[in-house]
Amino acid sequence: MQFSPLIEEMIQALRCLPGVGPKSAQRMAMYLLERDRKGGETLANTLSRAMAEVGHCESCRTLTEEKLCRVCASGKRNHSVVCVVETPADMLALEQTGAYDGRYFVLLGHLSPLEGIGPDDLGFDELLQKLKDEPVEEVILATNPTLEGETTAQYLVELLAPLDVKVTHLAQGIPLGGELEYLDGGTLSRAFAGRRGFDQEASS
């Protein structure tokens, strides 16, 4: 015995959401059907539009439905610094500190041989080309302080070595194994201020 076919389909579809198991999916389906049809319709419409229209910023690769994200479209950003992050959520977390006024490059992942994610998937060529077309003074590598994040940063250090650009990383102070997007603004601000060159000297 199950619910009707369409309800079962809906419960199944809700399980594509991260952290949603069979029981949560059933609870969500019952809630929407019994108490919030309006909310369910809005979710369906918004989701449908977002899946179709959200692409990537032509300049920094972050997620956006516009050609250029707001940071790249802004006339007020410092063009001499580029901060490389793994995800749009990391970029948002850094923006929310208000401690940084440069630009970004979003990898949309990290190197992970196990998951089959290599340099081609992370836009490294695009980043290199960008740095050749519009030279900057400093590239800040703000990948997550995890094994994959550090590996990705190390790979980029070598890739960028031939270029005439200072390569820095965020100051220690960001906890090991942590996820950048969940850190508080104060910690992130301090990490920006204390960023160091890969030659181990203070950059400021």
Add this chain to the structure above:
Amino acid sequence: MQFSPLIEEMIQALRCLPGVGPKSAQRMAMYLLERDRKGGETLANTLSRAMAEVGHCESCRTLTEEKLCRVCASGKRNHSVVCVVETPADMLALEQTGAYDGRYFVLLGHLSPLEGIGPDDLGFDELLQKLKDEPVEEVILATNPTLEGETTAQYLVELLAPLDVKVTHLAQGIPLGGELEYLDGGTLSRAFAGRRGFDQEASS
């Protein structure tokens, strides 16, 4: 600083789901956009169809996109017993025990003066009419063992008293304050077997 407007709209829309706060909604949005567009599209389509097409069984009021639910449409059910439950999920939980072969009536809620839910919202008239049109021998009140569930059952006992029908409730053994849909099948089966008349005598 926020994500782009459409992404923010999507995060907001995901919050209509029960148990989903701002951080979970953001995580879900990023996951769908970065890693599972297909899943997001399927969810949008299914949700849209379910919100539009799922209505109520014409006979027992449970949620279904068909005129009659599978239980009501089945030729194999015992028409002399009706089991009254609060929700479609409760009905499913009872069905899954395999301990019951009668029919159901789904209240789609319980009496709750605080939430403004009265007898009119729970189909009591419909139930009465049904019992007059197609007389049954027994009505099992299987509302949840909560304050609201017990109040609802008590109200129904009085409402059904004038009719020539035995009114029973599930045996104690279902824990007080518990939610019927989360109980295991064994407990529910025993509760069916041990159901008692409201006059405190065993019904079998």
